[in-house]
Amino acid sequence: MKKILNISLVVLCFCCIISCTQEEKTTKNEVLVLGTIHSGHLTKEEYSIEKLTKLIKEIKPDIILTEIPPDRFEAAVAGFKKDDSISEPRVMRFPEYTDVIFPLSKTMDFEIIPTAGWTRPMAMERQKKLRAISQDSTRTKDWQQYMNAGKITDSLMTVIGKEYDPYFIHTSTYDSIYNISLDVYNKLFNVELGLGGWDNINIAHYWNIEKALEKHRHQNKRILITYGAGHKGWFLKELRKRDDIELLEMKPFLDKIQ
Template sequence: MQQVTINFSILFILLFSVISCNKPAEKASSDKKTKNEVLVLGTIHGGHLTDSVYNIDYLQKLITEINPDYILTEIPPKAFKTAMDGFKRDDSISEPRTMRFPEYVDVIFPLSKKMKFEIIPTAGWTKYMAAQRGAKLRAIRQDTSRADDWAEYVKGNKFSDSLYLASGKVNNPYFIHTNEYDSIQDIGLQTYNTLFNDELGLGGWENINIAHYWNIEKALEKHRYQGKRILITYGAGHKGWFLKELRKRDDIELLEMKPFLDAIE
């Protein structure tokens, strides 16, 4: 009887040891966090209506292939409710700012009826900011004492455009989603930024990107570690700026666009 008791005690100790050893592993497993996947889709706005390749149909196929859980958009939060209410009521978009973007009017809002993603407005744009920026740029252009600045700005844009044209890949969705494209765009945009960002206030290139990205970050933080797929959709010129910031985060997995482009070819 004593031998049985001793054996049982040994068995109990061994079993307790095994369970105790497993607890840290179980805890580590439960604490493991699933990163969200993030993609940045560079759009060409009105160009989607006329381009022979990167058009509305192509965008529909691409976003369907990506199959996001959330789509972060270049729509101001204050404009979004009006846009969505109108879409639900009339099956069309009548909100003025949103109407400027075929990628939303003709693709993302209609797709939301048959796909299960949430549209999140993240644009830092305001009507006042845009009006002030336009007025300040007109004043700079007309100011003879700023002729050199304006000439440098125009030169930077022309050089950037010439490199883009020389690539032979204008509006090519593969090329748009490369670092080379971002570098070409950056030539003109950084000239613009260096010359005028501070002067243009909230409408400056760096400043508006900060405003956009602040809203993007709020969305990323809200849905952090949910194991979801998040698609950021902005004009392609913003893509390089956003990617630079997104690469600093260790809580997301940045996905390349190429596999999704390949999938719809």
């Protein structure tokens, strides 16, 4: 009888392990991609610092993946802990961090993870190469094609009149219009710009994002990705390939803060 009981307990424990493992594998993290407008948050009423603050409070993320390079993160955190301000040069360019996310970290329970693939030497090299291309008489046709694509994007944004509207920013239409210029930029210059090319820098960003998603896989977390709005479409295309996350739309959260 005792032997049968022991066998039953072993079977029960084994079944519990299988059940827990299966439940763990079916638990998906919720992921949202928040397109920011950087300095525009300081001047555009429709997507102001106040509105961005309310939106993140409504989202209630457990983790925020940020457009901050990992090698700049510790300095930014140290400055904020010291006097509630950020003096790290790269991070202080982004009010979504200096005026919203870092201040909110004092009253909300979320982890900030730096995921930007950007480096200062890469950015300087990209700027140098783009300047050379723009001044190269043998590249006039390429540069003009790039400029024309930018004008098309700008004119469509002007006609629609919602370039800074967070509802519009978080639509596929916004991504399609933005990509008119970005696709030309990428096709003409990605390889030439090396690590600073459009696809190349997004690959670098997303590699860090993927590392964070893998680390927190199946943890029933809500993960918010915050990058310049132009990156949003690129990231969403890759995120839709994952079967371990549930991508959430931004609209329901925007509705709640109106």
